[in-house]
Amino acid sequence: MSNAPIILITGANTGIGFEVIKALVDSPNAYTILLGGRSIQKAKDAVKLAKEQFPNSQSTLSAIQVDIEDDASISKAFEEVSTKYERLDVLINNAGALFDFEIQSGRMTMREAWNKSWNVNTTGTQIMTHTFVPLLLKSSDPRLLFVTSGTSSLTETESSDMWVNKVPAKGWPKQAISMPSYRSSKTGMNMMMREWARVLTEDGVKVWCISPGFLATGLGAGPAANKEMGAGDPALGGKFIKDVVEGKRDQDVGKVIRSGSNQPW
Template sequence: MGKKIVLITGANTGLGYQMVRALCDSAQAYEILVGGRSIQKAEQAVKDALAEFPSTKSTPVAIQVDVESDDSIQAAFETVQSKYGRLDALVNNAGAVFDQKYAEGALSLRQAWAKSWDVNTAGTHIMTLTFVPLLLESSDPRLLFMASGTSSLELTENKVLPINQNPPKGWPKDGFAHSNMAAYRSSKAGMNMMMRDWARVLHNDGVKVWALSPGYLASGLGKGSEHNKRMGAQDPVVAGPFVREVLEGKRDGDVGKVILRDGKIQPW
């Protein structure tokens, strides 16, 4: 079948770009579809990856796709269908935090919650639904969702983490509406349930499905990478090899789960 065809959404920056880098650095050969809302930024990401890995066996290719736009998703599908006729792996990486936008006054509370679910859950679901026919043309189809440690219901009991601590008694609660990223966390928890349903629906088709929880990384989400670094976040580069390992079969025994980089399973 030649190179495996992998489509990564939100791949021109942050965690997505680290995935592109990791695949370019692999001993295996991939056709890496570098998805971005801006085709110009996706094209620049391709140039940057090729400049860093001039001897790569893989071929990064820019593709425009915005998970908030059904028309964009459909256009991307038609492009991949006409050019390749199949898709070996879909990595649903595109995601966003809007709680801070509410705190800054840029969005209303309803807008922040609606956009969180639209991007992280509904958009990801529509992206997946659209591309399933191409995944089913693969001999080894893989479907990945990028989860979050903050989405675990069980781990909300861990009061060591500031995000889980109880605020002082009384009302109003200072920063209550955004301090624990409730909109983001709930949308990612919803995505975990969506992943489970896709694992159920595609089980008899042989599609391997996971959600990957890469840990607290210094991405641009929330208050930005510098803030996340100060709070102890790790370098986003660690996300790339994690995704590559899943694509190359090292976590095949953990399908249908939210998996962690250390080989463990994230509790629900």
């Protein structure tokens, strides 16, 4: 059994998840990295791409199928990791999605979008975590990370500097300028993190929510549109999360952390 830390990342075949993969395989440290994806083929394709980009990596990288909306898929992934590795050192709950624009386009009803937002971003993440905690507790340095949003801060809803907090004109209906189901589900995730931080205190598990910032990923309007709105390079998010894995924010456990600061509640 390898002594290299075993890291599982959900939703890792694209977006910030794949940037985390690239940052980790580019690290001089050796890891055993499990790239989780809903589609095993897409996960395998991402593994192949990462290996091509970093042929001299010290780490080993393999694909694992896990869909956090599917309890059977989560259980199967748990059995696979348990059988092959017997432990897990780092769980990065990265898988997430934004469905508010589906309401605006008419592709989803409000109920469908709100239920799916919470099912993916909060409920699915909770079940994934609950399932894998026994493997984390077998680690000598267990780390549990939740990827949240900069729009999830309750305190910062009072700031009109953020575009999602702009006050619309009087009257009804209101022009949709926000993403309430997404940001509320991520606020729920922040509370979930606090619960896990409390529950796992005596077990020595280091727990955080990671707020990577507004980055040009496929979330919402897509990479190009997000970049036009001022979004940063997704690689920044990958490096930030790698730094947390490697111990650079251990003083901020139990917090929602940003690069260089903590995010207000």
